[in-house]
Amino acid sequence: MIRCIIVDDEKPAREELKYLLRDFGKLEIVGEASHGAEAIELNNRLKPDLIFLDISMPQLSGIEVAQIIIKEQKNKPLIIFVTAFEQFAVEAFEVNAIDYLLKPISKERLEKALYRITNTNKFTDSEREERIERLISHLKAGDIKRINKIMVYNNGILIPIAPSEILYVTVEGRNTILFSTKGKFELSSTLSQLEDKLSSNNFFRSHKSYLVNLDYIEAIEPWFNSTFMIKLKYVSEKIPVSRSQSKDFKKIMDIN
Structure with a gap:
């Protein structure tokens, strides 16, 4: 059983991901966080195997949270970033061997990400730290153009x-x-x-x-x-x- 936590500052986005994950029997959601500091605390306390981590959050971004977890915490889970980056940003994520989900999340893409998690070897701590650092360098260099999709609920349906x-x-x-x-x-x-x-x-x-x-x-x-x-x-x-x-x-x- 893969133990995971979901991190997103928007509750509708967390609820949507929880809904999509309901059919994955080998995965257990053990917690959720609405901001970066809470995510760091939950990782330390619950020791999940996997974190679904939103990139765009106030105070601490998902990238900063990942960097703290990989560098400073004993529990170093696998990380799947959840992002509103445009499609051309995908190449930068692929280069850094860090998985990602583009909002709005499709069930097919989620299945692919979880397949990678369950069918590939885990990175060593040093490899994860290196990939996080390379991703940050891409962001700072402006290789990824950020866009934003605001997710809203309408009659129980999420609309970007x-x-x-x-x-x-x-x-x-x-x-x-x-x-x-x-x-x-x-x-x-x-x-x-x-x-x-x-x-x-x-x-x-x-x-x-x-x-x-x-x-x-x-x-x-x-x-x-x-x-x-x-x-x-x-x-x-x-x-x-x-x-x-x-x-x-x-x-x-x-x-x-």
Whole structure:
């Protein structure tokens, strides 16, 4: 029996992977973590044979978690990275002999990854450390272009939302709400976590409660106290730009 833990900062993504793994009789899920520090603690305490490790997480990325586990912890499990990298990133993962799953995860690709785990010899600790280091070098050198897919639930089904499909994200009560060309969805991530994930895309935190896709701006209305109101395409609600953010907004939008 292969004992594994699942690490992803988004609960829907963890639930989807657990659902896909239910048919694999030789695998037992012994724990799950929502952030890197928790993953490190679980690895030390539960000593799993395998970790499904999301790469894009706040504070500690999956790569950093893997590096700590391989370098500093006694238990050195096999690692399957779960990632939103584009297809052309696959070559870099293959070169480093580290397995990966691209979101959204297909059952066929998961079967292939688990087959490799159960039918190949385990790497030595030094070999794993070397492969992690080489992968980090690829990332730092810019050989992999990062993209982000935001996974949302709709009637029990996971739907991937590309950054280009997101109009804006806001907070309603205690809930994070994403408005997209595919509709309105509630998320488990915080607004700050989404801001971090979408940092390489054309998004701007216009207000403590709003994250806006600048590509959808249709008009900008000057407001009181040097603030602004944004009119987005396909959206009736106007989005505020707070006073603290107005200076950066004017610079980004080239407003004199």
